[in-house]
Amino acid sequence: MGLLPSYSLQDKLCLRVIRRWKPAVIVLIIISLIGIITTYNIKFLYEAKTKLKFKSIDFNSLSKDLESEEATLIPEEKQANFVGTEVEVIGSIPLIEKTISELQLQNKQGELLSLKQFRKQLQIKQIDTTEIIEIAYRDPDQKIAAQVVNTLITKYIENNKSADLEELSSSKDIANNQLSKTKEDLEKVEKSIAQIKEKNQIIAPQAAAVDLTKTLEEISRKIIINRSEIANLQSRSRFLTDKLGMNSDKALVTVKVNQSLAVQNLIQQLQELELQLIKEKSNINQESSRIIDIQREIESKKELLQNQITQIAGNQDVVLFENSDLNIIQDLTLELVQLEANNIGLAEELDYLVKMEQEKSQKASLLPELELQLRQLERQLNTSQNAYQLLLEELNKIELAENQNNTNIRVISSEIRQKKKEAYYLGSLFLGLMAAIAAIVFLEISDQSFKTVEEAETFFNYSWLGIIPAFYPTGVTRSRQDSIANIDIPQLIAKVAPVSNIYESYQILYSNLKFICSQNRIKTIVMTSSISQEGKSSVAANLVYIMAQKEEKILLIDANLDSPIQYKIWDAYHNIGISNLIAERLSSQSVIQRVMPNLDVIAAGEINSTGTVILDSPIIQSFIDYYSNIYDLIIIDSPALDTNADAIALGKIADGTLLIVQSGQVTRSQAKFAKELLSKSGQNILGLVFNEFQSPIKSHNKKSRSTNDLLTNQERSLNLELSEASLWEIMSHHPREVRKLISNLDSEALDEISLAELEQNIAYFEQELEKLTQMVKEQEDEFFLQGQIVRKLQKQVNLANTTERTGLEQQLLQEQEVKDFLGETLLGQRRNLNQRKESLNQYREFLSTKIDSEAQLNGTNEH
Numbered sequence: 001m002g003l004l005p006s007y008s009l010q011d012k013l014c015l016r017v018i019r020r021w022k023p024a025v026i027v028l029i030i031i032s033l034i035g036i037i038t039t040y041n042i043k044f045l046y047e048a049k050t051k052l053k054f055k056s057i058d059f060n061s062l063s064k065d066l067e068s069e070e071a072t073l074i075p076e077e078k079q080a081n082f083v084g085t086e087v088e089v090i091g092s093i094p095l096i097e098k099t100i101s102e103l104q105l106q107n108k109q110g111e112l113l114s115l116k117q118f119r120k121q122l123q124i125k126q127i128d129t130t131e132i133i134e135i136a137y138r139d140p141d142q143k144i145a146a147q148v149v150n151t152l153i154t155k156y157i158e159n160n161k162s163a164d165l166e167e168l169s170s171s172k173d174i175a176n177n178q179l180s181k182t183k184e185d186l187e188k189v190e191k192s193i194a195q196i197k198e199k200n201q202i203i204a205p206q207a208a209a210v211d212l213t214k215t216l217e218e219i220s221r222k223i224i225i226n227r228s229e230i231a232n233l234q235s236r237s238r239f240l241t242d243k244l245g246m247n248s249d250k251a252l253v254t255v256k257v258n259q260s261l262a263v264q265n266l267i268q269q270l271q272e273l274e275l276q277l278i279k280e281k282s283n284i285n286q287e288s289s290r291i292i293d294i295q296r297e298i299e300s301k302k303e304l305l306q307n308q309i310t311q312i313a314g315n316q317d318v319v320l321f322e323n324s325d326l327n328i329i330q331d332l333t334l335e336l337v338q339l340e341a342n343n344i345g346l347a348e349e350l351d352y353l354v355k356m357e358q359e360k361s362q363k364a365s366l367l368p369e370l371e372l373q374l375r376q377l378e379r380q381l382n383t384s385q386n387a388y389q390l391l392l393e394e395l396n397k398i399e400l401a402e403n404q405n406n407t408n409i410r411v412i413s414s415e416i417r418q419k420k421k422e423a424y425y426l427g428s429l430f431l432g433l434m435a436a437i438a439a440i441v442f443l444e445i446s447d448q449s450f451k452t453v454e455e456a457e458t459f460f461n462y463s464w465l466g467i468i469p470a471f472y473p474t475g476v477t478r479s480r481q482d483s484i485a486n487i488d489i490p491q492l493i494a495k496v497a498p499v500s501n502i503y504e505s506y507q508i509l510y511s512n513l514k515f516i517c518s519q520n521r522i523k524t525i526v527m528t529s530s531i532s533q534e535g536k537s538s539v540a541a542n543l544v545y546i547m548a549q550k551e552e553k554i555l556l557i558d559a560n561l562d563s564p565i566q567y568k569i570w571d572a573y574h575n576i577g578i579s580n581l582i583a584e585r586l587s588s589q590s591v592i593q594r595v596m597p598n599l600d601v602i603a604a605g606e607i608n609s610t611g612t613v614i615l616d617s618p619i620i621q622s623f624i625d626y627y628s629n630i631y632d633l634i635i636i637d638s639p640a641l642d643t644n645a646d647a648i649a650l651g652k653i654a655d656g657t658l659l660i661v662q663s664g665q666v667t668r669s670q671a672k673f674a675k676e677l678l679s680k681s682g683q684n685i686l687g688l689v690f691n692e693f694q695s696p697i698k699s700h701n702k703k704s705r706s707t708n709d710l711l712t713n714q715e716r717s718l719n720l721e722l723s724e725a726s727l728w729e730i731m732s733h734h735p736r737e738v739r740k741l742i743s744n745l746d747s748e749a750l751d752e753i754s755l756a757e758l759e760q761n762i763a764y765f766e767q768e769l770e771k772l773t774q775m776v777k778e779q780e781d782e783f784f785l786q787g788q789i790v791r792k793l794q795k796q797v798n799l800a801n802t803t804e805r806t807g808l809e810q811q812l813l814q815e816q817e818v819k820d821f822l823g824e825t826l827l828g829q830r831r832n833l834n835q836r837k838e839s840l841n842q843y844r845e846f847l848s849t850k851i852d853s854e855a856q857l858n859g860t861n862e863h
Contacts, residue, residue, distance in 0.1 A: 020440040028436040035428025048145035049136040050153060050414045051127070054083060083126050087133055090156050091124045099151045105144070122148075132412070146416055157409055164408070168398055175395045182391060186384040193377045196370065206371075212364040219357045226350045233343040240336040244329065248340055251333035253313045258329070260312055266305040273298045449664045450671070453690050456661045459668065460675055465516070465658070465687040466509030468539060469502055489568050490538030494545045501818070504825040509539075509689060510546045511772070511832045513658075516686055518768060519839060523628035524654040525635055525686065526559075528647035530674035532640045534662035535691040537565045540637045547633065548599035550771070555592070555631040557602045559650055560639045564604030570595040577605030582617045588627070600631075621653050641674040648681045656686040663692050755854070758847045765840045772833050779826045786819040 017024070089095070096118055099105075105113045123136040135152065139145040237248075244251050257263055277294045309318055450456040457464055493502050516522065529536045537560070544554045557578055558566035567574035572593045581591045581602070592600045628634055636654060638647040651657040657678070661671070678685060793812040800808050 017440065020443050023443060024436040024440050027439040028432040030432075031435040032429050032432030035431055036425055039424040039428060045138045045140060046142040046145045046416060046418055047136055047138045048142075048149040048414075048416045049134060050149050051412050052133045052135070052153070053410045053412045054086065054131045054133070054408055083131055083133065087124050087126055089159075090133065090135065090152065091119070091122070095152060095155050095159065096122075098155050099148060102151055102155075103144070103147055105148070122152075142416060149414075153411070160409060172395070172398045175391055175398060179388065179391045179395065182384055182388045186381065186388060189377055189381045189384060193374060193381070196373060196377070209364065209367045209371075212360055212367070216357065216360050216364065219353055219360065223350065223353045223357065226346055226353060230343060230346045230350065233339050233346065237336060237339045237343065240332055240339070244332055244336070248333065248336045250316060251329065251336060253316055254318050255330050255333050257309055257312050257318045260308065262308050263305065263312075266301055266308060270298060270301045270305065273301060449667050450661060452663075456671075456690060457688065459671060460659070460661070460688055462659065462685050463687045465512040465689055466505060467690045468505050468509070468535075468692065470663075470692040490535065490541060490565065492541060492545055492569065493538075494542045494549075499818075501821040504821055506542050506546050508825055508828045509543060510550065511829055513543070513686070514768075515832050515835060516656075517633060518765065518836075520656075522655040522686070523631075523633060524624055524656075525633065526638050526647060526650045526654045526657045527635060527660060528638045528651070528657060529640045529660040529662070530666045530670050531642045532563070534640070534660050534665050536640075536660040537569070537637050539660055539689055539691055540635055541566065541569045544599055544635050545596070548596055550775075551598055552632045553598050553630075555600050555602070555627055555634045557634065557636045558604045559636050559646060561604050561607075561646070562639060562643060566601060566637055567603040570601050572601055572603055574603045575606050577603035578620075579605035579607035581605070581623065582619045583607045585619070588623060620650075624653055641677055642670060648677065648683070651678075651681065651683040656684045658686050658689060660689050660691050663690070665692075755847070755850060758843065758850065762840065762843050762847060765836065765843065769833070769836050769840060772829070772836060776826070776829045776833050779822070779829055783819070783822045783826050786815065786822055790815050790819050 093115060096115055100113050100118060105118070107113055107117060121138045123134075123138075125134055126132070127134055135149055137145050137148040137152075139148070241247055246254065273294055277291065277298065280291045280294060450459070453464070453467055493500070494506050497503055513525075517525075527536045527540045537558075540556065544556045547554045556566060558564050559578060560566075561579055564574065564577075566572070567577075570593075572595055576586065576591050578591065580586050581588060584607070591602050591605070593603070595601050624634060634654075636650055638650050641647055647657070659674070659678070666674075790812065793808060793815055797805060797808045797812055
């Protein structure tokens with residue numbers, strides 16, 4: 001019947017904290033108290049702390065670094081490794097044992113401290129990436145703490161001096177050896193340079209490169225000219241070939257054939273014979289035998305001519321020219337042959353130039369490599385010379401340090417302070433907070449019940465009709481009410497709290513249910529749940545109260561024969577009821593009780609018999625069929641599905657079933673059983689009602705948030721305007737989307753309805769639409785009135801001083817939450833109103849169509 005409320009991640013986290021705040025607070029208090037008490041009982045400790053700085057000279061490492069050119073590029077990393085090594089040396093077993101032995105450090109049992117006990121109180125660390133080491137020792141005795149640090153440092157310095165002397169001696173030997181090796185490398189490099197210059201006969205590689213470059217440029221220029229001439233000759237050859245219509249070879253053969261004397265004689269004879277043939281044909285008196293002889297002679301001459309041509313030209317096709325054309329062909333052929341001869345000569349010259357260019361290029365390509373080798377050797381020569389000079393300097397430094405015998409360690413600070421406990425107290429609180437969070441996570445994971453609307457709606461896969469949030473009167477919790485009355489009696493919240501978010505939730509449920517009933521002609525509804533204690537009786541009572549207020553004539557039947565509760569809610573007689581009506585066959589009027597205007601209640605009664613046997617009786621079917629025509633709606637409060645089969649039996653009699661799902665009450669396994677039971681029994685499930693589901697929109701009775709969490713006045717004012725604008729934007733666009741939510745009308749069923757029934761239904765819908773329109777108008781007035789209250793409070797907050805602002809901001813937050821909820825409720829009612837208008841229009845269209853079709857049918861029958 002609408003979209004589920006979308007909760008942000010922050011809202012979901014808040015809901016989880018709200019559900020589990022009690023165990024979380026208990027865990028927080030217990031863990032924090034344990035930590036605080038433990039910290040309180042710890043003795044005050046003194047911490048002696050000294051910082052040592054190391055000089056950045058290590059002769060041994062420097063001498064070794066000279067062996068590698070790359071090693072000299074990372075002195076900072078090597079120095080960091082050196083300081084880290086000294087940290088391990090200070091905390092080494094020999095130095096610790098000497099310190100314990102000299103100071104005779106003892107534990108509580110009077111024994112010498114073990115290495116493990118000593119190291120628990122000792123801390124040695126390098127400060128970031130500096131050359132400074134910090135040594136700290138904690139002990140209840142201030143004097144002992146200072147003595148331990150001083151003794152440890154003294155022993156370390158003595159050990160360090162001895163190690164330095166050995167290191168200097170070793171470094172001196174390494175430096176001397178390295179000096180000799182570097183001198184040999186220097187001589188080898190000088191010899192290699194001389195050999196390369198002598199072998200390649202190059203004194204100045206750069207000058208040779210310049211000469212080769214000039215030669216290559218000249219060859220390239222000639223190649224370009226040659227290729228240009230070849231292109232010109234080829235172009236002229238192609239032109240002559242096109243003019244002749246043949247290549248040079250064919251042209252030569254053609255000229256040869258045309259210049260042959262035998263061919264010319266035969267051509268001349270053929271011409272004479274053809275003239276005779278013409279004359280003979282023109283002479284009418286001439287006999288035809290003469291013409292035939294001439295023709296035969298012509299054929300013979302042609303055959304001789306073709307044989308002669310074949311002997312000269314072979315199988316090539318040859319064109320015969322006249323003497324005047326033959327001279328031109330001869331000239332063109334001669335010129336073509338000359339062009340081709342020149343082209344061949346230039347091509348051979350081009351090949352020679354290309355080969356010469358390749359040879360020079362190959363020679364030029366070797367010069368950079370030779371030059372690179374010489375440069376590398378020269379750089380190696382310079383490096384060896386610098387290394388030789390550096391070795392001499394380092395050797396002098398080592399000899400100087402050996403003579404001075406100074407240590408590279410300097411104490412830069414020393415202090416003794418008492419260890420404070422504040423950090424431990426804060427740590428205890430932090431640990432308690434982490435344990436509380438872990439408890440919330442564990443409880444959420446282990447709890448298999450539905451805690452959010454999304455989880456329940458996804459699992460059951462039924463449409464939802466309403467969300468009823470949890471409600472407790474101010475200052476009294478649910479458990480408190482139960483302990484006072486010693487029984488759990490649902491409250492008529494719609495009566496005790498008419499201005500609350502839960503009242504508006506029941507309004508939405510009523511509107512959605514009313515719409516479904518009017519669409520599907522539902523007159524009887526069974527309300528049940530998966531298990532007991534999910535609040536179905538409370539939902540049923542509050543729902544019928546709302547319906548009665550809307551002047552709906554309602555009958556509420558308490559069919560929960562094992563645990564009746566409705567008579568307690570309505571303060572009605574319980575000694576007779578539905579069980580007496582069926583078992584004792586009492587009159588219906590004797591069991592119906594009027595509890596308020598428009599609302600009648602039938603209690604469960606006091607017949608000790610199996611509920612299913614009673615409720616399966618045909619009498620209950622007849623009773624419901626009769627009174628469904630008298631009352632607008634009959635609501636049956638049935639037992640839970642896990643109790644017995646009463647709800648299933650009643651669901652088969654009624655028009656539909658409404659399933660109540662309570663947050664944190666029903667588990668997934670119980671819900672699965674209920675879902676399968678409803679599915680197999682063929683119940684008409686109208687939808688779900690989510691009961692006591694917590695929502696980020698809090699009741700105005702609850703305590704507001706801290707003023708530190710409130711928005712600034714300017715931000716809140718902007719949000720109020722945006723929220724109203726967004727609400728009316730959705731309302732104005734919703735009619736275009738509502739068609740997607742309306743089920744298609746059953747055309748076959750409507751065809752069977754008469755015009756009178758259709759008109760009656762339309763009149764009924766118009767009345768219902770008028771009532772709903774009036775209700776929406778009232779809610780709009782209430783929404784805008786609440787908006788004026790919020791804006792007025794906003795102005796007061798802006799003008800208030802610091803003292804008054806806190807209270808006004810809390811009041812503003814409460815009123816804003818009420819306004820937000822009213823806006824959501826109004827949006828749902830608007831949606832419901834648009835759906836009804838859409839359905840009414842469909843009925844009107846069908847009525848108009850039906851009237852037209854019947855009119856046409858009557859006209860046809862008359863004809």
